[in-house]
Amino acid sequence: MRQLKAEFYKMRHTFLFPLHVIVPVAAGVLFLAWTRISAQLQFSVFVQAVGVVFPVLASVICAGNIELELSGHLQGFLMTTGKRESIFLAKWMSLEILAFLAVMGSVILYGVGNRTILGDMEIPFSIFLKAGVFLWLGSLPLYLEHLFLNLCFSKTVSIAVSIGQLLISALFLTGLGQGKWQYFPCSWSSRGTSLYLAEKFNRRVALGAANTDLRDILTCILLGTVLCVIIFIWFHFYEGREVSE
Structure with a gap:
């Protein structure tokens, strides 16, 4: 806990806190305005857009956080009297807490605006909340991956990978993702949440007649667990890297 x-003290005077406020508010307001103007935009499109850009946001946020450590040549980050993994876990948890607050804030803002401004009372508010939780759960491996990439390589590599993840995430929203999305963590937020909403709204055909069963969920949990174990084992032997880009 200390x-x-x-970690929160380190980020206090950086762009990371304002970013977790500005982006959710801007996304909620933008999509509410778009929905009001077009009268066609659906909540599922909002969820898909957030899920698709999550890899890039995770890359930028992780890069900004690791820059705080690189400024001290990773000495404060690696010098500890306790278990080294706890440092990495605290960093990951701090970013995920901010991500949870940002995602839920954006979804709640959209849900409240959808009811009060647009007058749409058809969607139960619980669906907005559950969709936000699913979006956030999909970010767990993303933040871990980009912390690894920024520590092992550089922010340039992390951003390049995130752009590829964005393209895969967008592509897997189509029928091409059927049977494959569960093996690509970058698509879990967008595709997984879209499948949840498709089940609720009986629109599975829009995702290539997709259906989600227990095996898909177990595959995601198993793959995510293996990924976490591998990265934490790697960090146990981590000795830093050259700080120049």
């Missing part, structure tokens, strides 16, 4: 508190 390390988690220290």
